[in-house]
Amino acid sequence: MNQITLLAELQDLDTRSDKNADLRDTLETKLADVAAMDDARTAYEQDARGKAELESKLRALELETGSLSDKLKQVSDRLYSGRITNAKELADLNRDEQMLRRRQGELEDQTLTLMEQLEAAERGVSEKQSTHAKIAAETKARHAQERRRLDQLTADDADIELKRQALRAQLSIEVLRTYDYLRETKKGRAVVRVHAASCIACGTAVPSGLISRLKLGNELVFCTNCERILAP
Ligand SMILES: [Zn+2]
Numbered sequence: 381m382n383q384i385t386l387l388a389e390l391q392d393l394d395t396r397s398d399k400n401a402d403l404r405d406t407l408e409t410k411l412a413d414v415a416a417m418d419d420a421r422t423a424y425e426q427d428a429r430g431k432a433e434l435e436s437k438l439r440a441l442e443l444e445t446g447s448l449s450d451k452l453k454q455v456s457d458r459l460y461s462g463r464i465t466n467a468k469e470l471a472d473l474n475r476d477e478q479m480l481r482r483r484q485g486e487l488e489d490q491t492l493t494l495m496e497q498l499e500a501a502e503r504g505v506s507e508k509q510s511t512h513a514k515i516a517a518e519t520k521a522r523h524a525q526e527r528r529r530l531d532q533l534t535a536d537d538a539d540i541e542l543k544r545q546a547l548r549a550q551l552s553i554e555v556l557r558t559y560d561y562l563r564e565t566k567k568g569r570a571v572v573r574v575h576a577a578s579c580i581a582c583g584t585a586v587p588s589g590l591i592s593r594l595k596l597g598n599e600l601v602f603c604t605n606c607e608r609i610l611a612p
Contacts, residue, residue, distance in 0.1 A: 386550055420515045
């Protein structure tokens with residue numbers, strides 16, 4: 381195999397390796413991106429806190445209702461016991477009873493409203509919980525796929541590296557120096573093919589004299605414009 385054929389193969393391997401590196405970056409960015417899952421969990425936790433607050437309000441209301449019922453029973457018992465004959469005391473008890481009943485009515489209304497709110501909150505929490513579970517499962521599946529793809533890339537990179545070393549071992553230090561320099565300075569493309577007598581990287585026509593020299597394969601031939609190594 382002449383040097384130019386080896387170089388073209390080396391370029392193909394290096395290009396594949398560059399693509400793998402780009403793909404690896406993309407995959408690693410995707411792997412690090414758990415925003416959708418985090419957002420869903422935050423929304424669920426927020427609703428769960430709201431629901432817990434409603435529950436504790438309801439418990440407080442139930443306690444208040446309970447103690448009010450006790451008080452009302454005491455007042456009613458006294459009022460209708462027949463033992464109170466003092467008119468002022470009766471009037472006071474009557475007023476207390478009415479006040480307590482009004483309060484009881486208010487508490488019942490508040491309890492109903494709160495229970496409705498709690499039902500809505502429970503529905504919300506359960507919806508957000510299943511949304512989070514769904515997104516978490518999707519994210520997990522996506523991550524598993526991305527990790528598999530990363531493993532494939534690692535295996536491919538190892539394969540590339542072996543072949544690269546084998547190719548480089550067959551090339552002279554001078555040729556490698558030129559190739560590496562062009563890889564660095566020409567956006568990774570040191571070797572380009574000639575198609576229809578033109579350099580495929582920059583489109584410049586390759587003079588026929590150069591094409592003949594290229595076909596002989598005894599030396600490196602460069603594009604007169606972009607200065608890359610030409611391959612037949
Ligand atoms: Zn060119």
